Amino acid sequence: MTDAIGALSAWLATLPPAAQAGALFLTTFVLEDVATLGAGVLLAAGTLSWPAAFWPCFVGVWLGDAGLYAVARFGGRRWLERTRWYGRVRDRVARSERWFAERGSSALWLSRLVPGARLPTYLASGFLRMPAGRFLAITGAASLLWTVAVLRLTEVLGGETLAWLGTARSAAALVVTVALALVLGARGGAWLAGTPLARRAAAWLARWRHWEFWPGWAFYPPVVLYCLWLAIRHRGLGLPTAANPGMVTGGVVGESKIATLRDLARTSPDLTAPAELLPAGGFAERWRALEGLLRRGFVGYPFVLKPDVGQRGAGVKVIRREADARAYLRRTAAPLVVQRYAPGPVEVGVFYYRFPDEAHGRVLAVTEKVFPAVTGDGTASVEELVRRDPRARYLAETYLGRLGARRAEVLPAGRSLTLVEAGNHAQGCIFRDGMHLLTPQLERRIDEMSRKLAGFFIGRYDLRCPSLDDLRAGRGLQVVELNGAASEATSVYDARNSLWTAYRTLCRQWGLVFAVGAANRARGVAPTPLAEVWRAWRDYRRLAATYPAAD
Numbered sequence: 001m002t003d004a005i006g007a008l009s010a011w012l013a014t015l016p017p018a019a020q021a022g023a024l025f026l027t028t029f030v031l032e033d034v035a036t037l038g039a040g041v042l043l044a045a046g047t048l049s050w051p052a053a054f055w056p057c058f059v060g061v062w063l064g065d066a067g068l069y070a071v072a073r074f075g076g077r078r079w080l081e082r083t084r085w086y087g088r089v090r091d092r093v094a095r096s097e098r099w100f101a102e103r104g105s106s107a108l109w110l111s112r113l114v115p116g117a118r119l120p121t122y123l124a125s126g127f128l129r130m131p132a133g134r135f136l137a138i139t140g141a142a143s144l145l146w147t148v149a150v151l152r153l154t155e156v157l158g159g160e161t162l163a164w165l166g167t168a169r170s171a172a173a174l175v176v177t178v179a180l181a182l183v184l185g186a187r188g189g190a191w192l193a194g195t196p197l198a199r200r201a202a203a204w205l206a207r208w209r210h211w212e213f214w215p216g217w218a219f220y221p222p223v224v225l226y227c228l229w230l231a232i233r234h235r236g237l238g239l240p241t242a243a244n245p246g247m248v249t250g251g252v253v254g255e256s257k258i259a260t261l262r263d264l265a266r267t268s269p270d271l272t273a274p275a276e277l278l279p280a281g282g283f284a285e286r287w288r289a290l291e292g293l294l295r296r297g298f299v300g301y302p303f304v305l306k307p308d309v310g311q312r313g314a315g316v317k318v319i320r321r322e323a324d325a326r327a328y329l330r331r332t333a334a335p336l337v338v339q340r341y342a343p344g345p346v347e348v349g350v351f352y353y354r355f356p357d358e359a360h361g362r363v364l365a366v367t368e369k370v371f372p373a374v375t376g377d378g379t380a381s382v383e384e385l386v387r388r389d390p391r392a393r394y395l396a397e398t399y400l401g402r403l404g405a406r407r408a409e410v411l412p413a414g415r416s417l418t419l420v421e422a423g424n425h426a427q428g429c430i431f432r433d434g435m436h437l438l439t440p441q442l443e444r445r446i447d448e449m450s451r452k453l454a455g456f457f458i459g460r461y462d463l464r465c466p467s468l469d470d471l472r473a474g475r476g477l478q479v480v481e482l483n484g485a486a487s488e489a490t491s492v493y494d495a496r497n498s499l500w501t502a503y504r505t506l507c508r509q510w511g512l513v514f515a516v517g518a519a520n521r522a523r524g525v526a527p528t529p530l531a532e533v534w535r536a537w538r539d540y541r542r543l544a545a546t547y548p549a550a551d
Helices: 002-012 017-028 032-045 050-082 086-111 118-127 132-157 160-188 196-207 221-234 257-267 283-295 322-331 382-388 392-408 440-451 468-473 499-522 530-544
Strands: 275-278 303-307 317-319 336-340 346-353 362-370 373-375 416-418 430-433 458-465 478-483
Touching: 017 032, 017 050, 032 050, 032 132, 050 086, 050 118, 050 132, 086 118, 086 132, 086 499, 118 132, 132 221, 221 499, 257 275, 257 336, 257 478, 275 283, 283 322, 283 336, 317 322, 346 440, 346 468, 346 499, 362 440, 362 499, 373 382, 382 392, 440 468, 458 499
Parallel strands: none
Antiparallel strands: 275 336, 303 317, 303 336, 346 362, 346 458, 362 430, 373 416, 458 478
16 A cells, blocks of 8 residues: 555656646545545645645545445445345345434444445445435545545655554454454353343443443544534634633633632522532531531532532532531542532523624523432342343443442332432433423523623533423523533433434534634634643543542
């Protein structure tokens, strides 16, 4: 491959610019990686401009993808349907179409990174009749990001990119091989079914079939790539930090929860769960301060303790007795928020945005939060109930680690145990798309509250209220948290959503974050320097290591 790229680059260097572009375009139909890397080598040498390198490679790769799709859809599928034995496989093809309709989008994204996977995946997309618009949108976005990344890396690193790409492709091949070995091993180990070890292994493997439970490193790469494209488009990687000038880093990282809650308490006191700060310090002084809050009746048991700087529900605990409070204060010296417990029982997340020149904002997404529970039968332990539950088994280690000694408890028949108190997906809460709960009254109340906050334009409210009727009417709301630019429209984690739907919503959300940041920059708001954002992230990670497990 290296020799082919060198030969192509040397030949292209002898051609005039227009001929170079045409040759690159045609080469993509034969060896798209060779063409793209060859263009990158010429970029690095200064003999080819960015437009002349990018457009032939991108358009050629994309058209080649579309060609494979068309051949399979309008050639291979029609040929099969005209054969006399099509009736024998009709049901099997229909089942494959249903499977591909659910998982084909994620397969397309992954095929761009996995060597040898593009040809069969693109042919399958056409043969199994994936909608042409979806195929073109996904492959177009993937081709664009891939072309930009390869050209830029080759331009910067030159020949080192070839060695790196070879290593990366070998690593990807190894990952595919290991994944196949795991699947085959799981099939071959069926004789172990019924043992605790087999159940845990089966749950771990089955978890990968549900994207809702994927770890961040597996789920977020397409979103990160899209954000990089947005940064190029808006000319600023740090624009999200300008989205909310009233928050530290715009709410990307390191913002103070108590500062936001105090702003809310000042502007919308009837809608905000009261909170106070316990500054960083030793156990004795902070215990005296907490006792003072309890004595004055500012809070009473139960109440909430959570880090002043936190993400994804880390360290959020409902304190029901003195021993729990003492244990929490001994665990971490980080600044903490003491917040009055809002009983709910309804909890939702509402993602809101408003552009600086607009009089009113809008709600992008509503997340309905369901707190999972197991119900005892009088014989099984809590751990057995969790591992048998159709959904909880995928997060068994998260739940059981939080329950501690209670995992061995046998619940009486009919008694339920809630597995999570924090309304956060990372902690095991179930998220459902709640846009059916959005009414003009609720949207108006959220907008009124938001417009009173100086420097807030986009983010997610986490709030509780007594009932769904109260929520729809916009009454009885208690905001327990407001997150800024890095918060998510968490309704994407509804298991009923496809992976494509989730990515589409997150990309729209991040498109709004960058656009709001750009609008604020045009009004004179300076984005936070990236070095400062990095320091805030390191400081947060250092503090988070001391936080106790969330409820």
